[in-house]
Amino acid sequence: MSAQPETSSGYWYATEGQRPPALQVLEAMRAYRAAETAMRLRTRESMGMGERDVLALRYLLEADRAGTPLSPRDLASKLGISSASTTTLLDRLTRSGHVARRPHPTDRRALVIVATDEADCEVRSTLGAVHERMMRAARALTAEEAATVTAFLHAMAEAVEAVDEPQSKARVEDRRHQGPGAA
Amino acid sequence: MSAQPETSSGYWYATEGQRPPALQVLEAMRAYRAAETAMRLRTRESMGMGERDVLALRYLLEADRAGTPLSPRDLASKLGISSASTTTLLDRLTRSGHVARRPHPTDRRALVIVATDEADCEVRSTLGAVHERMMRAARALTAEEAATVTAFLHAMAEAVEAVDEPQSKARVEDRRHQGPGAA
DNA sequence: CAGTATTGCTAGGTTGTCTAGTTATCAGAG
DNA sequence: CTCTGATAACTAGACAACCTAGCAATACTG
Numbered sequence A, B: 001m002s003a004q005p006e007t008s009s010g011y012w013y014a015t016e017g018q019r020p021p022a023l024q025v026l027e028a029m030r031a032y033r034a035a036e037t038a039m040r041l042r043t044r045e046s047m048g049m050g051e052r053d054v055l056a057l058r059y060l061l062e063a064d065r066a067g068t069p070l071s072p073r074d075l076a077s078k079l080g081i082s083s084a085s086t087t088t089l090l091d092r093l094t095r096s097g098h099v100a101r102r103p104h105p106t107d108r109r110a111l112v113i114v115a116t117d118e119a120d121c122e123v124r125s126t127l128g129a130v131h132e133r134m135m136r137a138a139r140a141l142t143a144e145e146a147a148t149v150t151a152f153l154h155a156m157a158e159a160v161e162a163v164d165e166p167q168s169k170a171r172v173e174d175r176r177h178q179g180p181g182a183a
Numbered sequence C: 001c002a003g004t005a006t007t008g009c010t011a012g013g014t015t016g017t018c019t020a021g022t023t024a025t026c027a028g029a030g
Numbered sequence D: 001c002t003c004t005g006a007t008a009a010c011t012a013g014a015c016a017a018c019c020t021a022g023c024a025a026t027a028c029t030g
Helices: A021-047 A051-066 A072-079 A083-095 A117-139 A143-161 B005-016 B021-047 B051-066 B072-079 B083-095 B117-139 B143-161
Strands: A099-103 A111-115 B099-103 B111-115
Touching: A021 A051, A021 A117, A021 B117, A021 B143, A051 A072, A051 A083, A051 A111, A051 A117, A072 A083, A072 A111, A083 A099, A117 B021, A117 B143, A143 B021, A143 B117, A143 B143, B021 B051, B021 B117, B051 B072, B051 B083, B051 B111, B051 B117, B072 B083, B072 B111, B083 B099
Parallel strands: none
Antiparallel strands: A099 A111, B099 B111
């Protein structure tokens, strides 16, 4: 976690005891990410399921609430896994009592996956509190602050999303020598 | 993994005129997380390795730069995996030429893992640009804005971290007993 | 009604993780 | 110095979750 200063920037705040605000921000991002990852791990363990199962359950609950239940196909595309994996995932979730397969009202070869009340309660008890706390923190911001944070997060998402890939997923040897020296 | 936030949000506050800023913030958080997840997936595929391998490589490079190289044991605890998994992980990374096992200077049963220059270049070329863009976005903030964002992120991390309240496990009877990743 | 597309499931194979046990080395007690 | 327990990394075997390929049932279309 060494946040070393950019040598090119030349500014260094060591004597003031304060580092450049930009570094503090990025470090806060990292800290949040770490905290979230840890939370996910705890959830995963507490519910005795894998990461994907939790995510699938969240999608299902969300869809249930929205009144647009999901089929295994929808779930597969949302999760980015294959149809076969979705079948086994639903087997797991069905066996553990979190979801149920219902026949599709109009398409007799399709299914509708519904989350059980137990799953709803369980997810709510583990993730609802977290969401509530996050919401509280977000509500504590003034409108201006919220706008600042939102804009920044969008900028970050854009920064992460913009991938200029001069090289495709070809072999690695091709780009072993181009160090952008951007550090 | 682009979803429906734009449509739903636009649909939503079109009549209201203003949506609660807190919701916008939380949605921006979600959007950022999705973008980052997608980026990780791209990186993972571009480098032809698993998620953990990339993370391990980042830890190793970071430690190398800090002058405090890691042993397999350190890596295992940082990654939260077992000693055996670490061995196979190092086998993979060694075989692909990303790291090398060196003898520990003082402890003859221990090892020191060093990342190769190729790995350094590779990670820099894939993640360096992203980091640079993030840094630019962070630097674009005024000191006040940065303070706001930092404080908010810390609040969020705290919200996510404090999850140790008693959960009702009443409905949980048929869960697995040996969850993956159990420490 | 025939032909194609789609849905979910099954079979077989790959990968990454785990637990348990082994070997080599270290550190401390006698 | 030697013996004993702890530690570091590795090996072996098993398991969970994913994938691709292919199948039966059903929907849609000409």
